[in-house]
Amino acid sequence: MPIFYDPQTKLFRLDTKTSSYAFMVYEENYLVHLYYGPRVTDQDLQPLMYRGWYDSLSPRNPQVSDPRFTLDVIPQECPGTSTGDFRISAAEARNAAGNTVTDLRYVGHSITPGKPALPGLPATFAQEGQAQTLEIEMADPLTGLKAFLLYTVFENHGAMARSVRFENAGGQPLDLERAYSLCLELPTMDYDMIHMYGRWAKENTVVRHPLQHGLQAIQSKRGMTSPNHNPFVALARQDSGEEYGQVIGVNLVYSGNFAMEIEVDTPGCPRLLAGINPSTFRWRLAPGESFQAPEAVMVFSEEGLGAMSRDFHKLYLDHLSRSQWTKKKRPILINDWEAAVFDFDDQLLVEFAQEAAKLGVEMLVMDDGWFGARNNDRAGLGDWQVNEQKLKGGLSHLIERVNAAGLKFGIWYEPEMVNPDSGLYRAHPDWIIQAPGRNKSLSRNQCVLDMTRQEVRDNIFQQMYDVISQNKIDYIKWDCNRHITEAGNAVLPPERQGEFFHRYVLGVYELMDRVTTAFPHILLENCSSGGARFDPGMLYYSPQIWTSDCTDPIERLTIQFGASLCYPPASMGAHVSASSRTGFATKGNVALMGSHGFELDPRKLTEEEKAIAKAQVADYHKYYDLTHYGDLYRLTDPAVDPFVCDWQFVSPDKKEVLFTRVVMRRPENLYQVRRLRGLDPEKVYVDEETGRKYSGALLMHAGLDLSQPWPGPADGSSVLKHFTAE
Numbered sequence: 114m115p116i117f118y119d120p121q122t123k124l125f126r127l128d129t130k131t132s133s134y135a136f137m138v139y140e141e142n143y144l145v146h147l148y149y150g151p152r153v154t155d156q157d158l159q160p161l162m163y164r165g166w167y168d169s170l171s172p173r174n175p176q177v178s179d180p181r182f183t184l185d186v187i188p189q190e191c192p193g194t195s196t197g198d199f200r201i202s203a204a205e206a207r208n209a210a211g212n213t214v215t216d217l218r219y220v221g222h223s224i225t226p227g228k229p230a231l232p233g234l235p236a237t238f239a240q241e242g243q244a245q246t247l248e249i250e251m252a253d254p255l256t257g258l259k260a261f262l263l264y265t266v267f268e269n270h271g272a273m274a275r276s277v278r279f280e281n282a283g284g285q286p287l288d289l290e291r292a293y294s295l296c297l298e299l300p301t302m303d304y305d306m307i308h309m310y311g312r313w314a315k316e317n318t319v320v321r322h323p324l325q326h327g328l329q330a331i332q333s334k335r336g337m338t339s340p341n342h343n344p345f346v347a348l349a350r351q352d353s354g355e356e357y358g359q360v361i362g363v364n365l366v367y368s369g370n371f372a373m374e375i376e377v378d379t380p381g382c383p384r385l386l387a388g389i390n391p392s393t394f395r396w397r398l399a400p401g402e403s404f405q406a407p408e409a410v411m412v413f414s415e416e417g418l419g420a421m422s423r424d425f426h427k428l429y430l431d432h433l434s435r436s437q438w439t440k441k442k443r444p445i446l447i448n449d450w451e452a453a454v455f456d457f458d459d460q461l462l463v464e465f466a467q468e469a470a471k472l473g474v475e476m477l478v479m480d481d482g483w484f485g486a487r488n489n490d491r492a493g494l495g496d497w498q499v500n501e502q503k504l505k506g507g508l509s510h511l512i513e514r515v516n517a518a519g520l521k522f523g524i525w526y527e528p529e530m531v532n533p534d535s536g537l538y539r540a541h542p543d544w545i546i547q548a549p550g551r552n553k554s555l556s557r558n559q560c561v562l563d564m565t566r567q568e569v570r571d572n573i574f575q576q577m578y579d580v581i582s583q584n585k586i587d588y589i590k591w592d593c594n595r596h597i598t599e600a601g602n603a604v605l606p607p608e609r610q611g612e613f614f615h616r617y618v619l620g621v622y623e624l625m626d627r628v629t630t631a632f633p634h635i636l637l638e639n640c641s642s643g644g645a646r647f648d649p650g651m652l653y654y655s656p657q658i659w660t661s662d663c664t665d666p667i668e669r670l671t672i673q674f675g676a677s678l679c680y681p682p683a684s685m686g687a688h689v690s691a692s693s694r695t696g697f698a699t700k701g702n703v704a705l706m707g708s709h710g711f712e713l714d715p716r717k718l719t720e721e722e723k724a725i726a727k728a729q730v731a732d733y734h735k736y737y738d739l740t741h742y743g744d745l746y747r748l749t750d751p752a753v754d755p756f757v758c759d760w761q762f763v764s765p766d767k768k769e770v771l772f773t774r775v776v777m778r779r780p781e782n783l784y785q786v787r788r789l790r791g792l793d794p795e796k797v798y799v800d801e802e803t804g805r806k807y808s809g810a811l812l813m814h815a816g817l818d819l820s821q822p823w824p825g826p827a828d829g830s831s832v833l834k835h836f837t838a839e
């Protein structure tokens with residue numbers, strides 16, 4: 114079993130296949146962090162304790178016998194506030210006296226098989242035998258605040274999940290002001306911080322910079338995770354890269370205001386915190402109440418970012434994404450948005466379906482515009498009744514005709530939103546998020562419904578239920594196209610207004626849970642102006658997420674490569690569209706990296722494009738298992754190499770390999786060789802196209818020759834190579 118406790122030394126050691134994580138209960142029940150890195154033994158860990166050195170200004174607890182002990186430099190598992198540790202704190206509760214001194218000490222622990230669910234929150238899951246969980250109880254005896262730290266070890270995935278539940282066991286109310294899910298302490302600062310920033314249609318730009326003394330952080334205060342920063346940070350040793358070196362990835366299973374902060378204090382020891390953003394959070398804990406913070410997932414890799422990503426991918430497919438569609442073959446779809454926008458009717462959709470059927474497409478998704486008075490983005494959100502002027506004869510009649518063409522049918526919703534020009538808003542203007550006396554900012558002409566309120570969620574659920582239960586719907590695209598401003602809540606008392614943002618997220622999760630539980634057969638695809646809510650919380654409910662509204666294949670390379678740092682390729686919605694920068698074949702090869710679909714008017718394709726589209730559908734089926742359950746190897750970095758972008762999938766048994774190259778700009782050299790990765794050196798691989806045979810050792814160590822005669826490959830062209838082992 115992966116969790117060890119030694120009652121003599123009071124040492125905890127948590128082992129995965131790649132890593133050990135260790136901490137101990139010290140004198141006065143301080144919970145002191147010791148180690149996170151490659152596998153070690155208890156014996157290795159014995160001498161570990163002090164890092165850096167205290168100086169004359171460092172406060173110390175006189176009850177501790179060793180005079181060197183000061184929280185000023187001691188690494189901790191759940192550092193509180195104003196106790197002599199002056200770094201960013203993981204837990205802070207304002208008590209009845211009005212101060213925020215928070216002093217949590219170890220009380221006890223339990224180790225159990227499997228993993229408990231987190232109430233109201235998406236989280237990784239595991240059966241007995243798949244994981245083991247350690248719960249540490251900590252308490253602040255003066256105020257009665259308790260913290261239950263949960264560590265679940267996924268031994269075979271190199272991963273750990275961490276979360277904290279707070280409880281008020283005292284007699285006075287407490288206000289939780291910082292409730293981080295994870296605190297990670299490192300002994301040296303020779304790490305780079307890697308994270309993803311972006312904006313609409315330009316998500317997941319990866320940046321890497323050395324840690325500096327002081328604070329460095331990413332966050333969201335937008336109510337949703339946002340495209341601006343993804344809730345993912347990797348700390349990579351400065352000598353590490355894609356294939357080599359030590360990397361720790363941290364990803365927060367949360368879809369709201371988050372913060373991931375790293376502080377490097379004077380001794381040069383980084384502390385990373387991940388959790389709910391404290392700057393928009395305050396939670397009143399009445400006596401007896403508890404608060405569950407979301408979960409953070411950590412992966413340790415000694416083989417660079419590539420291995421870290423593959424561990425995240427496997428963990429999320431096996432233990433996070435709960436939909437039956439995660440492991441079930443999904444239909445290849447066509448979505449009408451880019452081709453039709455709001456300008457469609459039933460006839461056009463039937464024509465789309467009939468044409469798409471000829472290409473082998475299996476599902477039609479009717480995007481925005483099918484409901485209420487939704488003829489543009491200024492009206493209709495909130496009125497989820499079929500617009501029968503557009504869909505003459507009603508939705509069932511349309512679906513019958515789409516089904517008759519051989520396609521399944523999917524539908525678009527934006528459940529959290531309302532246009533002021535809508536029946537719902539006119540009936541319930543008080544249901545939007547607003548602060549008394551403040552402006553009501555609009556974004557895309559819409560307001561956000563207050564999802565903290567049960568009656569709002571019930572109304573939207575009922576509206577959705579009526580349509581979905583009466584029609585043969587196979588898929589839902591759940592969109593979310595604005596962020597939250599003037600964050601006030603009409604129901605919560607003033608002392609609880611700080612709970613609003615988290616309650617909003619809980620409300621969204623509850624609604625998503627209700628919809629997916631009522632209709633488990635439905636394939637849910639999340640979306641938020643493209644990939645603005647591409648996070649593990651959403652992945653829990655939906656096995657695929659629309660990666661970006663940018664469907665230009667060259668732009669998509671950096672967007673998809675960025676997302677693949679922690680999200681499985683199988684979860685990335687990736688469509689072939691009418692965008693014009695590359696040839697049609699390359700669009701398909703880029704879409705094949707994710708969950709392939711189409712987003713165009715199939716009637717407008719040339720005969721040549723139709724033939725290629727048919728071949729793409731065939732490729733989708735042929736390579737489905739490889740691209741959805743295989744191991745991804747990023748062979749280049751499209752943000753660094755201006756010429757070519759190469760990646761590769763390898764089947765788990767290493768018998769099948771799919772190599773893709775996209776030529777972003779014609780390379781300066783005709784001579785082109787790429788070393789493949791992750792093959793079996795002993796196996797002989799046959800190139801399906803040429804019949805040539807190569808040993809795995811040769812492909813990995815000498816490389817695959819991709820040279821072409823002058824003038825070399827054209828800009829925007831691509832290569833797809835399939836190898837099978839003899």
Ligand code: GLA
Pocket residue numbers: 450480481525592594640641642643659661662
């Ligand atoms: C967002 C989505 C698009 C599309 C539109 C519809 O921008 O990202 O894919 O669904 O909304 O309004």
